[in-house]
Amino acid sequence: MKGKLDSQGYLHLYRVSGYEPAKCPFVVIGVASRCCTHACALMGEPVFINHAWMLPLCHKALVFKEFIDERQVPVGEEEPTIEDPTDDEDFDKEEE
Secondary structure (H helix, E strand, O other): OEEEEOOOOEEEEEEOOEEEEOEOOOOOOOOOOOEOEOOOOOOOOOEEEOOEEEEEOOOOEEEEOEEEEOOOOOOOOOOOOOOOHHHOOOOOOOOO
């Protein structure tokens, strides 16, 4: 299977006619977008595992042989890094 997340975060699946937007079968019409998008809290980030891309979704994970992620992080808004608190030289000191 081939897929991509476009620059707006919408999931597209490759079909015979090319990439088509993936429609969410669980959305209530008129309440939210009918397309599967990274704005959904239940969509995970794509991960490369065992020579394939896996994209966790709300009810299953899709596995892709080819996957394109067209999203870009705006300059200055890189994903925050989590620092290991044990690296702090004062970590083991008792509070006075």
